Amino acid sequence: MKQPFPFSAIVGQDDMKLAMVLTAIDPSIAGVLVFGERGTGKSTAVRALAGLLPPILAVKACPVNSADVKDCPAWSDISDASVQSIATPVVDLPLGASEDRVTGALDIEKALTKGEKAFQPGLFAQANRGYLYIDEVNLLEDHIVDLLLDVAQSGENVVEREGLSIRHAARFVLVGSGNPEEGELRPQLMDRFGLSVDVLSSTSIDERIEVIKRRDAYENDHEAFIAHWQSEDATLRARIVAARAALGDLQTPDSALRRVAELCIALGSDGLRGELTLLKAARALAAFAGDAAVTDDHIRKTAVLALRHRLRRDPLDESGSSSRVARTVAEILGD
Amino acid sequence: MTLWERAQLAITLLAIDPQRLGGLVIRARAGPAQAAMLAAVQALDIPKVKLQHHMTVEVLNGDIDLTASLAGRQLVTRKSIFDCAPSLFVLPMAERSAPQFSARICQALEAGRGHALIALDEGVEEGDGLPAALTDRLAFHITLDDLALQDLSPITLPRSLEDIRAAVSGVILPADLVEEAVALAASLGISSLRAPLLLRYAAQAHAAFHARYEVTEEDLKVAVMLVYPHRATRLPQDPEPEAQPEETNSAEAPQDANQAIPPNDLMIEAVKAVLPSGVLAQLQSAVKQPASGSGSGARRKGNHRGRPLPARLGPKNSGARVDLVATLRAAIPWQTLRKAANPEAVGPIFKASDLRHKCYEIQSDRLLIFTVDASGSAAVARLAEAKGAVELLLGEAYARRDHVALYAFRGTGSEALLPPTRSLVQTKKRLAALPGGGATPLAAGLAAAFNLALQERRNGLTPTLILLTDGRANVALDGSNDRAQAAVDALMLAQKIAEAQIPALVIDTTIRPEKTLQTLAGKMRANYIALPRSDAKTVSGAVSSVLAHSG
Numbered sequence: 058m059k060q061p062f063p064f065s066a067i068v069g070q071d072d073m074k075l076a077m078v079l080t081a082i083d084p085s086i087a088g089v090l091v092f093g094e095r096g097t098g099k100s101t102a103v104r105a106l107a108g109l110l111p112p113i114l115a116v117k118a119c120p121v122n123s124a125d126v127k128d129c130p131a132w133s134d135i136s137d138a139s140v141q142s143i144a145t146p147v148v149d150l151p152l153g154a155s156e157d158r159v160t161g162a163l164d165i166e167k168a169l170t171k172g173e174k175a176f177q178p179g180l181f182a183q184a185n186r187g188y189l190y191i192d193e194v195n196l197l198e199d200h201i202v203d204l205l206l207d208v209a210q211s212g213e214n215v216v217e218r219e220g221l222s223i224r225h226a227a228r229f230v231l232v233g234s235g236n237p238e239e240g241e242l243r244p245q246l247m248d249r250f251g252l253s254v255d256v257l258s259s260t261s262i263d264e265r266i267e268v269i270k271r272r273d274a275y276e277n278d279h280e281a282f283i284a285h286w287q288s289e290d291a292t293l294r295a296r297i298v299a300a301r302a303a304l305g306d307l308q309t310p311d312s313a314l315r316r317v318a319e320l321c322i323a324l325g326s327d328g329l330r331g332e333l334t335l336l337k338a339a340r341a342l343a344a345f346a347g348d349a350a351v352t353d354d355h356i357r358k359t360a361v362l363a364l365r366h367r368l369r370r371d372p373l374d375e376s377g378s379s380s381r382v383a384r385t386v387a388e389i390l391g392d
Numbered sequence: 393m394t395l396w397e398r399a400q401l402a403i404t405l406l407a408i409d410p411q412r413l414g415g416l417v418i419r420a421r422a423g424p425a426q427a428a429m430l431a432a433v434q435a436l437d438i439p440k441v442k443l444q445h446h447m448t449v450e451v452l453n454g455d456i457d458l459t460a461s462l463a464g465r466q467l468v469t470r471k472s473i474f475d476c477a478p479s480l481f482v483l484p485m486a487e488r489s490a491p492q493f494s495a496r497i498c499q500a501l502e503a504g505r506g507h508a509l510i511a512l513d514e515g516v517e518e519g520d521g522l523p524a525a526l527t528d529r530l531a532f533h534i535t536l537d538d539l540a541l542q543d544l545s546p547i548t549l550p551r552s553l554e555d556i557r558a559a560v561s562g563v564i565l566p567a568d569l570v571e572e573a574v575a576l577a578a579s580l581g582i583s584s585l586r587a588p589l590l591l592r593y594a595a596q597a598h599a600a601f602h603a604r605y606e607v608t609e610e611d612l613k614v615a616v617m618l619v620y621p622h623r624a625t626r627l628p629q630d631p632e633p634e635a636q637p638e639e640t641n642s643a644e645a646p647q648d649a650n651q652a653i654p655p656n657d658l659m660i661e662a663v664k665a666v667l668p669s670g671v672l673a674q675l676q677s678a679v680k681q682p683a684s685g686s687g688s689g690a691r692r693k694g695n696h697r698g699r700p701l702p703a704r705l706g707p708k709n710s711g712a713r714v715d716l717v718a719t720l721r722a723a724i725p726w727q728t729l730r731k732a733a734n735p736e737a738v739g740p741i742f743k744a745s746d747l748r749h750k751c752y753e754i755q756s757d758r759l760l761i762f763t764v765d766a767s768g769s770a771a772v773a774r775l776a777e778a779k780g781a782v783e784l785l786l787g788e789a790y791a792r793r794d795h796v797a798l799y800a801f802r803g804t805g806s807e808a809l810l811p812p813t814r815s816l817v818q819t820k821k822r823l824a825a826l827p828g829g830g831a832t833p834l835a836a837g838l839a840a841a842f843n844l845a846l847q848e849r850r851n852g853l854t855p856t857l858i859l860l861t862d863g864r865a866n867v868a869l870d871g872s873n874d875r876a877q878a879a880v881d882a883l884m885l886a887q888k889i890a891e892a893q894i895p896a897l898v899i900d901t902t903i904r905p906e907k908t909l910q911t912l913a914g915k916m917r918a919n920y921i922a923l924p925r926s927d928a929k930t931v932s933g934a935v936s937s938v939l940a941h942s943g
Binding site: 235 | 422449452453455456466467491492495496498499502523524525528561562567570571574575577578584585586587588589591592635691724725726728729734745850
């Protein structure tokens, strides 16, 4: 299997890349929704993200990638407390996956062959402390969406079946991609994604040529291409790690809090979630930029990402939600 | 190059580089042309796997093989149908693919296993066809319908496929040709970046086929003929059609400005040669109309009929049908444990938690939203007759078990007389009591109906709008008595309704049919009937035809 296309080598699509980097800095932003046309590199970017993320420390053999042996769920029966460095999990949730596969269920193999009652962790367990990626998220079956809504909210997966009563941590960054032409997303699910990006295919011919050229190099001159861009990825990864460390000391002045609140009120975005996410995103951006405090500029740059999918839909408004947010941002923060 | 030669070439190139080219759409009704193509596909030296629409999630994703597990008393899993050596998947009746099904195929094509797809599109009407997500990933698209029997000749594939395959990825593509390919895609209004990529692979395959180590202009031209025409949304020479959606206009403006490389005329000619006349108009209308996955109304889950979905846990209500196989599958793994706890029991032991019920997807219920003009002008004209027409329609709706909602607009705004209901009596009562008089806020009435339609669509109903008016709009959306603005607002809403693909019917209640109302109906993509000329039968016939389209 070839190395995935490197993240840094993706041409353009700055919003999408920024959103993904922000969730890597602060996973509690809780996800990115990438909606856009076909052939704009949505899936490529998510696959590339896996290669970009810094590794995490996890207890060996822990089914939910716990950092410490006391966080391991009791049913997992861990005897070896040593930790190892693993790649941040990026787990695919395929369309048509069954409930059992997603939440985990009875380990059928053990039950059949040994007559043992054991829990087989599902995708939620695998994705803990990492990413859960759903391609074509708007086509996901309703009952899986229901499960997802609950777990994404509570950070805990509970399985109650005959004889099995299992709970384990399931905190992950949700990444969804889809094409809006194929179906809409429930507003409740939309809300669970911290940031949302609308990808359009680039209109600049030069950029489009560059895309094809890089793809060509990726396929025909694979090693050299990967070597070159991996060093770029490494630089970006180092910045993400540095930003994570800086996040703790970052100042959030009251003025910034006030700005964020004003924005959300003016836009009439539903609930406080938007406010919180915007603040987190602005903080992550400030940390990424190496600034000491959150400024209006950070809020301006992240407002559309954090708020555009939280507006009440107004079918009579000609302009899309992105431009509505941008307009309000310009009104409140000035240009 | 004739159509059949192109078809032959498409198969040949696909045989050379199936994994990168992704596949081929053959649009044709069953017949000798399709059969000849399929025979050529069968003759390929790549394993062929047939896909079928009724394939369940278990087959597509892989699952436990119940029979084998039971027989061997050990876990036997069945692999996903896609979990195999690089193969050529053949999908008959591809135009019937449900979005989930085609999305699964898309994922399989992109999983890097080297699969390719032959999609047999037997669509008849314009507009029915493959899900766009799938078409985008397949390099070639051949329409064989215009072929005569004498055009057909047996397809022979090159003998030394192995050598060509080994050479294909090494074929060099000069940088200026890459630029040309991208510029051409842009000038044809092809926004997906997969198109130039696929073009490149096709050109490389064609060069390798002719034993060249570098792609020439000729290779590129042939590849353009095979890859671009069905993706084109406009021709570069054409002046921008006015009716293009705004997003496209704004997106294209900067693009035309920095078009450093003028598209090569030769290449455009190549595309034009392939495009039959009139096709472009259809392409443009396809762009305007956002393709919905299946082209039909909202779906919802039911327990009795429709397309089968994966079985769900436990009977949620008493009416659900038990899925025996899924229940067995859930119970079997526990048998060893349960037998141990209860040694004297005979046969398998079931518990309530094993029960799985069947789940089907069915078309959702319809909602007819009647929007009735109760203004003075309409009242004078024939409010009573309009009421009669609505009553007639209500009777029909009742017979079809449709839901009905009733809006009336007059004076300065619209009023919801009846939220969605199935009660015929209530609706009739409210309708009879409806007073007439005042100005005509057509836009407000449309807005209210439109909002209700969107809301109820999210709730799983399939809305249809039925507007009864004389079309003499004289109150704007903001409530002002501005006749010009009122007309503009009404047209704007009509456009919205069309964009949201809400089926609609406009019934003209004036004595002399209004031209403006016909324009409005056209904008709304609604059926238009004039009441004076229509008797009860025409009205109900028109409604039935609208409903048939919406279902």
